[in-house]
Amino acid sequence: MPRTEEQNEKIKNERKQQILNAAMLLFSKQNPAEVSIAKIAKEAGVSKGLMYSYYESKEHLQKEIVFQCMDEIMSIFQMDKGAFVDAQDFRERIDRLFDHVQNNITTWSIYTQLLMQPSMKEVFMSPKVLEMMEDYQRQLYQYMTNQGFEDPEKEIVIMGALIDGISVQYVSAPEFIDLNVVRNHIKDVYGKEN
Amino acid sequence: MPRTEEQNEKIKNERKQQILNAAMLLFSKQNPAEVSIAKIAKEAGVSKGLMYSYYESKEHLQKEIVFQCMDEIMSIFQMDKGAFVDAQDFRERIDRLFDHVQNNITTWSIYTQLLMQPSMKEVFMSPKVLEMMEDYQRQLYQYMTNQGFEDPEKEIVIMGALIDGISVQYVSAPEFIDLNVVRNHIKDVYGKEN
Amino acid sequence: MPRTEEQNEKIKNERKQQILNAAMLLFSKQNPAEVSIAKIAKEAGVSKGLMYSYYESKEHLQKEIVFQCMDEIMSIFQMDKGAFVDAQDFRERIDRLFDHVQNNITTWSIYTQLLMQPSMKEVFMSPKVLEMMEDYQRQLYQYMTNQGFEDPEKEIVIMGALIDGISVQYVSAPEFIDLNVVRNHIKDVYGKEN
């Protein structure tokens, strides 16, 4: 009784996720360039050969990881739900973001590490990502304007720098960094009820 | 007749700098782990073998670069000159920092890239660096207090996140980022004359 | 469909033996330290990389060879069969030993060469080898006493020196050395019927 197409698809997706998880775990502990395909395969519990049924090459695997991280991170702001409706919505999204950083340090660690690499610039500059960015900018601009800021663009830059800065510090040395200082600061400054 | 001690010293220094420059150039364009000794040697115009007269191993070369970057960056704030005396001094130091980021993007790119790597944690946690950090914290704390901030520690965190965040963004995509927004914001907020 | 465990095992054993044979052949013709992994791989008809699937390192390969030679040589005296029962048994064992030297000059050449190297002392001093040596001493002591020798320990030393000396000479220049002179001398002196 051969497996149905559907079952196969399911198995494939599970395997793919297995491999991705294994890779992410190892990448978070060591420079991806120093993690061998063999180690990932072992960690994922599959054979070396099988890796290439799911990922064309090591480079592709790395890029897919960055994309997945990006998707995950972007989804936090729930851009699909439309613009930030009000200050409460804004504060909730900020909380979701900071919670995510705190609870998914592995994801963020890999994401930061990989994004720092010049070779990943093309991922960063892909249409898909750029579009997301623009959406994010537009919605935030709208919100900042509503909040009465004189120079919304400036505030977006400041807020972005704050978030990126504290995240980078946090993944580098989570034991020394308290995310809440910045979290609260952002909520105070940008999430005030009118 | 053999070269004098002096002549040898001079040659060695020149060669060492040559290699360092080549390595930094390449590291800024590609993940250091993926830059081979052969490539660095070629870029520096020396033989592969000679690399090992000047650097015990690739790892040592990498670490020396991080340390050098760190020294350079730390020296910007001129902690040796003592605490920030007044707002003007503060603003000058901030300017020096931002100028440095802008003019030494290579240094900052490598520095950020390497520091993101788990294996570099030990460099970051070395006594020398930690001591510098503490100095920096202490002097800034003093300054923030003088400026009349209620919660100086919080302000240090915020300012640090801002600087790190904008720097990371800048080295990732200098063509899209305008450092001056954050530079002026910091000078406005923290560098006001009393 | 993947190969069965059994098939893999078989392949691995064959390959391992192939490599061992190649290494021994080359080691017998040249100082092992001067025989490169590449040469061994070529002689064995496998790729350089594959060598490391079977032997962790060159050092491991060398040591495995010494151990194998040692086992082979030790097994000649068939210590497991118990003490030398009588003069005929003694003579038979001596013959087996000399036949082995004559027919396995490669083994003996490597063995002698490697054992001369200071770094191999640890192999020589391993518990397993030392135990075998003691067994050998004990059994020979018993036999020499039975044969009526006044100073059995002395005879053991003399006989050992004779065997080692002629073996070393033989592997150095087999075309000049006639093993039988010493073989017969030992059988005459120590293998007389009571």
Add this chain to the structure above:
Amino acid sequence: MPRTEEQNEKIKNERKQQILNAAMLLFSKQNPAEVSIAKIAKEAGVSKGLMYSYYESKEHLQKEIVFQCMDEIMSIFQMDKGAFVDAQDFRERIDRLFDHVQNNITTWSIYTQLLMQPSMKEVFMSPKVLEMMEDYQRQLYQYMTNQGFEDPEKEIVIMGALIDGISVQYVSAPEFIDLNVVRNHIKDVYGKEN
């Protein structure tokens, strides 16, 4: 005031000996193939470059060492003094030999190690060495005949094997081997007064 030709010659010889001694010291502790020219130069207190004023290559240095060892060893028997005149003379020469082994374990260790190497066969087979060997054989044959041995050739083989065997054992593990057992045995058997 330039050095005279004579002084230069003296300096050269001293330097040469310096290098030789350094090399022998290191070779006795490590497989010659693993001792670098740099290490020898350092041990000898000269520059790497100078090594090549005295020895054409590493190989030549090694061969010169074997030759020197051989000369030293051969001189012990004082073949130049002519045949063994009587049993006392024989016993004295045997004593000189065993004393030398005991007091110059470094020399013997290198000598044995190097002679075991197939590449050194040519040294062993050189006319000079072969001639020495023949002299030794002839003189010993004469002596053994005088001593009344029926088969002098056989006795020469036996004695040679004994000496080589115990020497090899001694340099391999001096702490376990008592040279005197064989020394006395040889003097007893072959050095009896008629």
Add this chain to the structure above:
DNA sequence: CATGAATGAGAGTTCATTCAT
């Protein structure tokens, strides 16, 4: 769909040797 033996290019590293000084 799954395996892991096998490959080969290239990595880091060492070292005998050369040669400008």
Add this chain to the structure above:
DNA sequence: CATGAATGAACTCTCATTCAT
């Protein structure tokens, strides 16, 4: 005569990738 910076070939070893099974 003496130095040691410099070279380049060769070394040990790793690893992404392939493919027979």
